[in-house]
Amino acid sequence: MRNGADVFRVLREQHDTYPFPPDTFGVGTVSGGAHLYFAAPAGPELRNSAGKLGWKVDTRAAGGYVVAAGSFVNGRVYEITSDAPVPALPEWLAELLWPAPLPPQRPITVTLASDRRGKWLQAAANGELERVTRAQEGAPLYLASIALGQLVAGGELGEAEVAEWLTAAPLQTGQGEREARRTIASGLRAGAKRPRTVAA
Numbered sequence: 001m002r003n004g005a006d007v008f009r010v011l012r013e014q015h016d017t018y019p020f021p022p023d024t025f026g027v028g029t030v031s032g033g034a035h036l037y038f039a040a041p042a043g044p045e046l047r048n049s050a051g052k053l054g055w056k057v058d059t060r061a062a063g064g065y066v067v068a069a070g071s072f073v074n075g076r077v078y079e080i081t082s083d084a085p086v087p088a089l090p091e092w093l094a095e096l097l098w099p100a101p102l103p104p105q106r107p108i109t110v111t112l113a114s115d116r117r118g119k120w121l122q123a124a125a126n127g128e129l130e131r132v133t134r135a136q137e138g139a140p141l142y143l144a145s146i147a148l149g150q151l152v153a154g155g156e157l158g159e160a161e162v163a164e165w166l167t168a169a170p171l172q173t174g175q176g177e178r179e180a181r182r183t184i185a186s187g188l189r190a191g192a193k194r195p196r197t198v199a200a
Contacts, residue, residue, distance in 0.1 A: 004033060004056030009055060009144035012044055015092040025086045027069045030076035035066050038089035044098050047087075053096060059096075064141070108169045110161075117198050121156055124164065141170050141180060142187045149191020156198055157187065 009020045016026045026039040033056075040046055046061035053059065067073065069080045089097075090185050108129045112118040128144035145166055165185055170180045 003038075004058075007054040011057075015096075016090060023084050023087070025084055026082040027066075028074050028079045028081045029067070032076060034180065035078075035080065036042020037086045038093070039086055041089050041091075043093045043094070046094070046097050047099060049097060055092075055132075059097060066084070108165065108172075110165055120198055121151065123149065125157070125162075129165055129169050132166065133172055141166065141175070141183050145184045146191040149188035150194050150196035151188050151191075151198075152188060153192040153195035154197040156196070163188070
């Protein structure tokens, strides 16, 4: 196989009698590739992929983007190759692209001192960790990092331990560790601007 089009043709032959090339809006890229457009299906949100379908076949969905038709890159233009209406994504393609179900999520909890102050901190930390564990995206992680970052800045919690607690939670929801740690660091910095302490 020479390119992504060959791979896509084989995929189609293995899974469906869908025509190739498909009758959909298409754009030729400046590198000789092709962008094929489909409407996202109902159901679990599709994400970007790189090589998940096969060699040289990438997809863009929620959170992704492509260079639009008519754009110039290095003096060459992304040209429309087919102005057909955009059809629904074929069911067999959707099934290949849907994310695998997440494994059962175990609560991420911390145990601190049993005095009044320790119980308050423990409840605050566990509440934020539960919110992150239930989430599918990064906003709750950032907000939790701000909230616990305020307590770190106030000297109530250690930054290293808070970062580890917060990192463990999103990994269960399929978020990448690198992105999670970047989000946590940003939230901790924001929280540090408003130190918070526990009343005696």
